[in-house]
């Protein structure tokens with residue numbers, strides 16, 4: 001696991017950009033952290049690496065934003081999702097199998113159905129402008 005302290009929104013975006021270099025088509029990135037922890041800023045950085053031209057915003061109302069980068073990117077926000085049926089209802093399985101990169105905010109809602117192999121990005125607020133970002137690769141074989 002790697003722990004990084006970000007001192008600004010821009011540093012978090014930069015961190016996301018650098019982190020993204022190891023991602024492959026089909027990668028899943030599970031993001032955890034409270035409202036305003038910086039999950040969406042981190043996703044913005046990931047999208048820069050894949051040259052996404054669309055605006056990257058938290059898809060809180062739409063649940064899923066699809067971006068057309070050098071790899072398709074599905075930005076999913078499960079904040080408003082109530083149960084696992086709803087997760088399957090939005091086509092979660094199809095996004096996972098699409099060969100795109102899936103970035104999931106509020107990934108705790110995937111409890112019990114989260115795929116074995118994934119990156120976990122855990123963000124927490126230290127103070128107004130400081131965030132702790134813990135990054136791990138989880139391999140189901142372990």
Ligand SMILES: Nc1ncnc2c1ncn2[C@@H]1O[C@H](COP(=O)(O)OP(=O)(O)OP(=O)(O)O)[C@@H](O)[C@H]1O
Nearest residue numbers: 006007008009012035036037038039040041058129
């Ligand atoms: N070091 C930092 N890294 C990231 N964001 C920061 C930092 N310092 C301050 N901020 C601010 O915190 C907010 C983070 O918002 P962001 O939308 O990324 O959070 P989120 O985790 O996606 O929340 P939500 O669960 O509501 O979608 C922004 O307003 C940003 O400017």
Ligand SMILES: [Mg+2]
Nearest residue numbers: 039040058105
């Ligand atoms: Mg967000």
